[in-house]
Each structure stands twice: as C-alpha cells, then as structure tokens.
Amino acid sequence: MKKFYSVPLARGLVWLTIGLAAGIAFVAGIRLALGLPAASNYLFTEHAWVFGGVVGTLAFLASHGVMSDWFKWWRGQETSDHHDDPAGWLKYLGPSLDHKVIGIQYTVAALILLVTGGTFALIFRTELSFEGQQFLQPGQYNTLMSLHGMIMIVSILLGIAGMMNYLVPLLIGAPDMAFPRLNAFSFWLVVPASVWLLLSMPLGGVEAGWTGYPPLSANPSIVGPQMFFLGVFVAGWSSILGALNLIATVVRMRSKGMTTFRVPIFVWAAIATSLISLTATQLIGLSFQMVMFQRLFGMGFFDPAKGGNPILFQHLFWFYSHPAVYLFILPGLGVISELLPVFVRKPLFGYKWVAMSSLGIALVGFLVWAHHMFTSGMNEYLRVPFMYSTLLVAVPTGVKFFSWVATLWKGKVDHPMSTAFLFVVGSIVVFLMGGLTGPPNATVSTNLHLHDTYWIVGHFHDTLFGGFVFPFFAALYYWFPKATGRRLDEKLGRWHFWLIFPSFVILTLGMMRIGLLGMRRRIFDYDPALGFQTWHIVLTVAAFLIAISVLIFIINLVQSVKRGESATGNLWNSRSPEWQVPSPMPAHNYETPFEVVGEPYDYGLPGSKYVEFVKK
C-alpha cells in the first residue's frame, strides 16, 4: 500500500477522489444548512459535483508533486532545474521535468484517449449498422457520440503536444523547454481533465454533441454536461500553458546561427499552432464557463427567456473551435514537410512559402468561424464575408500541396518504402480529400444543403486523419528509434498502413455519399426508405478494420520497446541535428552544442551542411 502511494500518479488519484468527496460534502452540507435540497437524481446536486471537481483537480495537482518546486518558491526557497527521475518506466508516472519524458507522457496519454474515443465510435457505429434500435438507448448513443468527439479532440491536443514537446527542443538545440515546471504542470492537468470527461457518463451523460450548444446542454435534468464542461476547461488550460511555453522556448532558446529562415518547418508549424492555442482557447473556456454558470446560478446568458442569446454561445465557441482544427492539423502538416525531403533526398520546395503558409493558415483561421453558423439564424449579411474568408484558407493550404508535389517530383525513394514514408504519402492523399471537400461547405449555397449531414462527418474525418492521425503515425515510426534506440517492426507497420489506408478512404467516401443523399449526422436511427442499410454495414466493417490496424500498431509499439531491432545511428540519413547524435537521446540533450551553418533542407546538394557541432 505504501509502495502504491509512493507512485505520484496513484497518490494524485487518491487525493483527487478525496478532494471530490470533500468538495461535494462541503456544498451539500451548506445546502442542507440553508434548507436547500442537496440530493438529485445523481446523488447530489450539480453544484456539489462541480465544486467537488474543482477541489479534486487542485488536490490532484497539489499532491502529485508537480507543483512541489513552486511551493518551495512560495516559501522563498531555490530549487534546481534538474530533478533526478526514478529509473525505468516509473519516471513516466511522476513529475519529470525532462521535455523528452513529458513528450512521451503526452504521446502515450494521446494513444490511450485515442483508443478510448475509438472504442466509443465502434460501439455507436455498430448500433448504426442496422435500422431501428439495436442495443443502445438513445441517451447512451448521444453520450457516446458526444464523448467520442471531445475525447478525440483532447487526444489530438495531447498528440500534437507530445510531438512538439519531444521534438522542438531537439530541433532547435535547446537543453529543455523554457519553463520545465510549467511544462510538467501542463501535462498533468490532463489527468483530472480526462477523469471529469469520463465521469460525465455515469452522471447522466452528454446529449448535446461535442459542441455542447445551449439550450440543450443547459438541460438541468442531467449533471453530465457540467463534468464535460469542467473537463474541457481543465484540458484547455493544459493547451494554453503548453503553447505559452513553446513560444517562449522557440523565441529564446534557439541555437546559434538558427535565424528566422533556418528554423525547421516543424518548428514553424508548432509556433503557428501555439499562437492559436494560446489565445483562442480562452474563448471556448469562457463559453463553457458561461453555460456552467447559467446552469449553476441561473445567469441567463444563452436563455432567451431572460434576454440571453444562444447564438452568442456559437460565436464564442467557434472563435476557438474553428481555428482549433487548424491547430490540430498544422503540426501534422509540418511533419509531412519535415519528412518528405529526407525520404525523397531532395530539398524542400519553397521553404519560406511553406513556413509562412503555416502562419497564414493560423491567422486566416481566426476570421472564418461563422461559417459553422450559416443555418443557425445569425445575421444573414455575415454569410458572404465569412464564405470568402473561408475560401481564402485554401490559398496557404494550396501552397503546402504545391510544395509537397514539387518536392516529390522526380525524387528517388528507397524500396521497399518504409512505413513512415507510406504514412506521409497516405496523409497527403487523405488530406487532399479533406481539403477538396472543404470549399463546398464554405460556399453558402451548398452549405445550406450540406449542413449537419454525414458529408460533413466524412469531410472532417478526412482533414483530421490526413492532418493529424496519419502524420502522427508517420512521426511515431520515424522518431521512435530516437526515443528508444530501437525500430518499430516494419512488417507489422506495413500491415498497419495497408489496413488503415483503404478502409479509411472507404469509410469517409461512404459517409460523404450517404450524407449527400440525406443522412443526418448525430442521429440515433434512420428511415429505412432512404436505402442506406448496405452502406452503413460497409462503414461499420471499415471502422472495425481501422480498429484492427490500430491494435496491430499498439502491439508493435509494446513489442518494439523491448525487442525491436536496434537502431542507434542516423537511421534515415537525415541532416537534422537530433540524428547526428546516437539514439536514444541523452538526458540533457546535446553534450556539445551545435551551430547552424546552412539551409535545413538541402538534401542531395553536395557539400551542403546544416549543423556543425562546436568542439569545446
């Protein structure tokens, strides 16, 4: 028991439970003392659950050890920047300050949530394969569908944070992030956030979809939405603080000679992403907080009966949530640009344009949010400007595609292709499908028809798989040897790719087809007369094939950590600094600092050099 308690994660979860109970008891006690009802259908009133959640979050963070250095600062003590991590895998359960450990923590947490959210999708996908009710209640269906969305979003946030945390300091030659304690703190916020998200299920579930629009999400008969909002709010803070840290790191800690246009493309993408998460995330936090307060205190922000405006919620919500999709895909697109030149042995075409296109997507992304609201009843004169701003996003995105195609042009690729390269090419194809299906949604006339159909579901799954999931897998196959000194198995990797790629294409094309024919999204059942039965069976089979491929990947991952083929050298023959030192990376990164002396992507140019290690 004592040993169990000494593991920081376990200790934190114990205190999270104690904090939750104490918070609930406090509010319930006060309500009893004031003569107000303290019990509800879900044991206690939502005031008690929310306050318990807040106390539980603080109790987790305070007891876990991630704040212990700050507590010392508050007492006026100095602390060292380097803590000794416990040996072995235990360090991944504790408050390590090493950005590489934190990067792996993020990545593993992202995979855990990916599997959780994927399982939810499989369950409701199975329900949908036949007309009529199969085995789920409508409320359960709504909950699984809503949480699939939000858990996948949190998973993506963790996945990009994992890549950025692990790679950015290595790529710019920094010993660590600018604020290592804040970095650990950002990660550990995610644990309570995930607990609250999942706790919403037994407390009545979430019926309003991942967007949580009031008035449906303000339905007082269930407590679930409150825990859902609280979970997203806490996860949002993780994202904000991580972004702050990353921007400060890139601005202040680049190695010598790494001028603005010699920064690796992935770092540009990370900066663009972080600018969005630093600022816009506050707006989704605020909008969710306002619904929480509407539920708790009857403040009628979004309640027309009290003079409120439900459309306002949608504006605040999408001001984050549309830029957020660019936030999800930009690091992935950065991975594609980073890996392509290595595999085709050619310079990256149009480096500066690619770098600027990331910033361009991020900035234009702030001006497009209302295209989600063409049918919502907002002022009609807003439609056309938002249509044009949305179509404008295609320009910087097109720049990226031109660069990829021109980089691939006449390149020589090794045979057989490595899995990482397969995933890079796969993401370009899938993201192209997602990109091309975008403009019809942006155009007002077609949007009015397509809004809330399965077409939209197919479209955004294409963008998110092409922009995040596939590049994420590519990055894992590519940088796994850097983290472990071993390779992922290539044979299993090819199984993974050749299962997931065709089934995914069939899945989304099928979704778009029945969407065009009138299949609505987020519904529990459909009219047999529409004739979608066969398609829904095909979609379900494709979804299960994707699940099997991910299972193969996880088996591969677990096996290769211990028994993978040893790979300590420059496996991909890359010019990037992290591959010039042996794998796995030593604890404090580069023992001798490097200086940037050339262009980053001059592959195939004889005599060109990117970095030079400074002899002490």
Place this chain on the structure above:
Amino acid sequence: MEHTTDKKSALSQGVIIFIYLAILTALEFGIAIALPNVVLLLLVAVIKAGLVAYYYMHIYRLAREDAGEDRDSYAYRLATNRLGLWLFLLSDSFVFGGLLISRINLLGLERPALNQYLGLFVTAVLLISSFSMNRAETSIEHGDKKNFLFWLGVTFVLGLGFVVGVVGGEWQLAKLEGVIASRDVVGGIFYMMTGMHAFHVTTGLIFIFLVWRNGRRGYFTAEKHWGVEAAAVYWHFVDVVWLGLFLFVYWL
C-alpha cells in the same frame, strides 16, 4: 518622458503618471455623466491603458537585447520569464475580450442601473494601488527594502479594499437596484464581468502576500527581484483590465 534610472526621478515619474491617470479618470467620468460619447470614452480609456502599460508595466523591457549570450545567467532567464508572463497576459486578455463582446452582444449600449459614485470610488482605489505598487517596485530596484515593504503593504490593503468595495458594496447595492444574477441577462453579465475581475484581483492579492512575506525574509535584492516585478506587472494588468471593464460595465 525619458526613462530615468536614479531613484528620485524614477519615483517622481510614478507620481506624474499617477496624476495624469487621475486627471484622465476625472475627465472620463465627466464625459460619461455629461455627454456620453462612446468614441471619446474609448479614446480616454485607451490612453490610460497605454500609460499604465508603458510606464508601470514597462512593456518596452520585452524588446531589450541586453540579456547577453549566457543562457544560464540570471539576466537571460529574466528576459525569458518576462516573455512568458506577457504571453500569459495576452492569453488572459482574450477572456476579458470575450466578456466585453458578450456584454455588447447581450445588452447593446444599455447602461445598467449602477451606483456611478461607488464605481468611481473603487476605480480610484485600484488606480492608487497601481501607483503604490509602482513605488514598491521602484524601491526594491534601488535596494530600498523598507519602502518596498511599506508600499507593498499599502497595495495589499488597497487591493483588499477594492474587492470589498465590489463584492461587499457594489454587488449588494446592485441587488437592491434590481440587478440580480438569476433574474435577467443584465444581472448575469454584470456579475460575470465583475466576478471574473474580482477573481483576478484575489489571485493578485495572494501573489502580493507571498512576495511581501518573502520580501520580509530578505529574499529580494536590487539585482534579483523577478518575483516583485512579476507581481507588479500582473497587478497593473488587472488594473488595465478594470479600466476597460469600468467603461463597459458602467458607461456604455
């Protein structure tokens, strides 16, 4: 106005800026009562925010390049810390930006029934606390520990007075005037905006208390006092936010 480094003129610069702020606030109040012109009010508020950001929050220090090349030196880390803090403030200002937009969206240019004189009073208290914070920071920059602790204590008391004035005074008076959180959206937005700001002031008070306690133990010196600077910049930020909220809650 030039930036001065010797103690006496640095302190008197704080006084002059405070006088400007006081005059501008009086002018703003006059405009708001006599001829409510939104553009004029916004202009004055922006000038005030600019004065605080430049002279009290020293935003120009972000652009300073004198931190040297040694990444482990105190000066280099100080510059990184400053950037981190300002990024946080940028992020935080989006919360208040969202609140201001919600207020306009929900209430238009309707003025809630609030006690104007109490509003002016709490604003004055917060502005004076910004001035005393500036004096505390300037004192420690010159190694004057005694005055540093004194003015920090004054800031704490004034900040506490502000919270009491808003939560204990304004909220109770507003309730009597019919501005009630659960009645309609006017009450909702009023308590949300002032509550969010009061929450920030409270965190600032905790921060000031920790700095004051560590300062009493001699933790800060003329060379190393990032904790004081961070507390001061955060406190002035909360002040700047109030300049905006004051306009949007009481006057629009």
